[in-house]
Amino acid sequence: MFALKKSWFVTASIALSVFLAGCGTGEAVENVAQYTSTVETIDIPNDVKVIGFGEATHGNIEFHELKKDLFQALVENEDVRVFVLEGDFGGAQQINQFILTGNGTAEEAVNALDYKIYQTEQMIALVQWMHDYNRTVDENEQVYFYGNDMQRYDYSKIGLLDYYEKVNGDAAKGYVKQLEHVSNETMRELTNSQLQELDATMDTIISDLQLNSPVYRSSSSEESFALALQYAQIMKQRTQLFLNDSNYAHLRDQYLAENLQWIVDFEAARGHDKVLISAHNGHIEKTSASLAGYKAMGDYLEEIYGEAYFSIGTDFIDNTFQALNGSSGERKNYTLEHHNDLVDAFSGVEENVFYVDFEQASTSKELATILSTEQKMGNIGDDFRSWYKFAKMFYTIEMIPNEAYDGLIIVKEATPTTVIE
Structure with missing residues (x-):
């Protein structure tokens, strides 16, 4: 019994030390607002073909809303016509048919994905916007919806x-x-x-x-x-x-x-040469930084497209998000506060949601140092336990920001989605 208690104490001490080691906060950097922009005015280099948008969690309203806000901006400013989701390929074709033909409803189309994380008012709003947009433009300017996942039959x-x-x-x-x-x-x-x-x-x-x-x-x-x-x-x-x-x-x-x-x-082949792919941060980033040891989609995409792949990650500070409660199958809300030198450098920015272009930010010596130094970046999947909050390794990936991404959207305070049952 004593050995068991001692083992538990050692394990708890290690977990606590890991937690405490990652709990420090960085300092706000002065005048960083000059390196930020709104999502609506994001500027993508002309030679880019594939734009990756990563979400730090699947369970926040803001990251779901960003799918629509970012895609709408890219449609209007960058001539992007194709939206791809980390979702079922076959199910996404049902959404594509809805936005092209108008048969059914946006909610019915979203349900075809069979992924609970996407059955939200925010995803329905994205699909409805794509449908409505297609009613206002010529056929050659219409937008299209795809999924690139293969986890359904x-x-x-x-x-x-x-x-x-x-x-x-x-x-x-x-x-x-x-x-x-x-x-x-x-x-x-x-x-x-x-x-x-x-x-x-x-x-x-x-x-x-x-x-x-x-x-x-x-x-x-x-x-x-x-x-x-x-x-x-x-x-x-x-x-x-x-x-x-x-x-x-x-x-x-x-x-x-x-x-x-x-x-x-x-x-x-149909004349649409720019695509937005929306997926989890861990799939979008270019450096395969996950401790799971697999090669990330973003790593493959950089090999295939080189500088024609532009990767935008996301991170947060104060976050209440929804996720599955372990193996119970029930969804609940969790709250945590997350810090690293990068998000804390921009903590003084007034806006809640803003974009940081790494090339522009690197003209600041102080920011350039942060961007080229390993940071524990937000990374939460659709499965979470309360005790994960006690060690950053369970809700972050350690990576060098300017190697993993070309830019970052920071959400200072993120709120939870509600899955439509």
């Missing part, structure tokens, strides 16, 4: 089978049978043997699409064929994640990057 399966119904009815009947047990509801119940069989089925479908592409394209269109092939690739990726669970995080970010590249190429 249902809507990609529907899109794929609907396509086969149009181009090869006999094959469609066979694939309907082979895929009848595959769904979002059942996917975690599939045995390893069933997953291997499903993986082989997806290889067969992909091969069939590729071998018969001239016939299928002539029976449909270039775009619908490309989408069908991508639906199949998404289902293949989802299956591979299950079959390679120990390598899940690395594979997922690799797939996120591959799927984004597909979207960029697909839309570039």
